[in-house]
Amino acid sequence: MKKSTLLHLRIPFSFFLLPVYLLALAVSESINTQNALLSFFVLHFLIYPASNGYNSYFDKDEKSIGGLKNPPSVSKELYYVSLILDIIGLIIGWFISMEFTVMILIYGLISKAYSHPSIRLKKFPITGWLAAGIFQGYFTFILSYIAINDLSVADTLQWNIQFPGVLSTLLLLGSYPMTQIYQHGEDAKRGDITISQKLGILGTFHFTSISFLISSAGFFYFFSKEFSMMNGLIFLAAMGPVLIYFSLWYLRVRKDRNVADFESTMRLNFISSLMLNGFFIYLAIS
Known part of the structure; x- marks a missing residue:
């Protein structure tokens, strides 16, 4: 893997997204330890980095972005690696639950729509803002909660x-x-x-x-x-x-x-x- 690809995955940036998962963990009442560990890994080392890499590939930023002061040029490898990470995340997610897998799939699709040129939610101030806030907040909280507690979405109502x-x-x-x-x-x-x-x-x-x-x-x-x-x-x-x-x-x-x-x-x-x-x-x- 190229150094530029690894940098654009911005794995340390997952630290900034960790509070939502930890909030779900903190308010959980019946923790399934295996699911909690797997969902933590899937989100912070696969799904979030995949989203970062995919967005970086299409943004092709020349100036500072979240987690990278001087982003290097991107290559096609970044695009493929981000998709591979998504696939691995979905496969592992299946061992947690079908609902968790479907939800991280939806999260991945929304994150791609945020930067893909054919949709690019980032072009629309309100839509892009709502998509980021809802899916990185509420939606991620719920998918984390159902994984940690081995529940269905209906159980979170x-x-x-x-x-x-x-x-x-x-x-x-x-x-x-x-x-x-x-x-x-x-x-x-x-x-x-x-x-x-x-x-x-x-x-x-x-x-x-x-x-x-x-x-x-x-x-x-x-x-x-x-x-x-x-x-x-x-x-x-x-x-x-x-x-x-x-x-x-x-x-x-x-x-x-x-x-x-x-x-x-x-x-x-x-x-x-x-x-x-x-x-x-x-x-x-x-």
């Missing part, structure tokens, strides 16, 4: 399962525009129109801050009600470093729009993912 799934999408709908904030020029060059472009740099910050407050309030309510008030407060405390960094970065961007760059965005992603992952692991253990 309960408030204590549906509500955190919806909250995960609200959180992603708010944070997703921030991942596009440094790519306005690159996206415009390809003819893509993202939600962040529509909002503008400061508008993206304002939109994300409102979404963050709403989703955080929802999570606080859920954790307080389903676990304990203390766990709700610990969640808010865990979000403290994210809020501090976001606020300081916002003040810098107000003075200089150029500070809305790749390094700052990745730092925000890392801090938020680290704190969310840490809290959900704590919740799962406790």
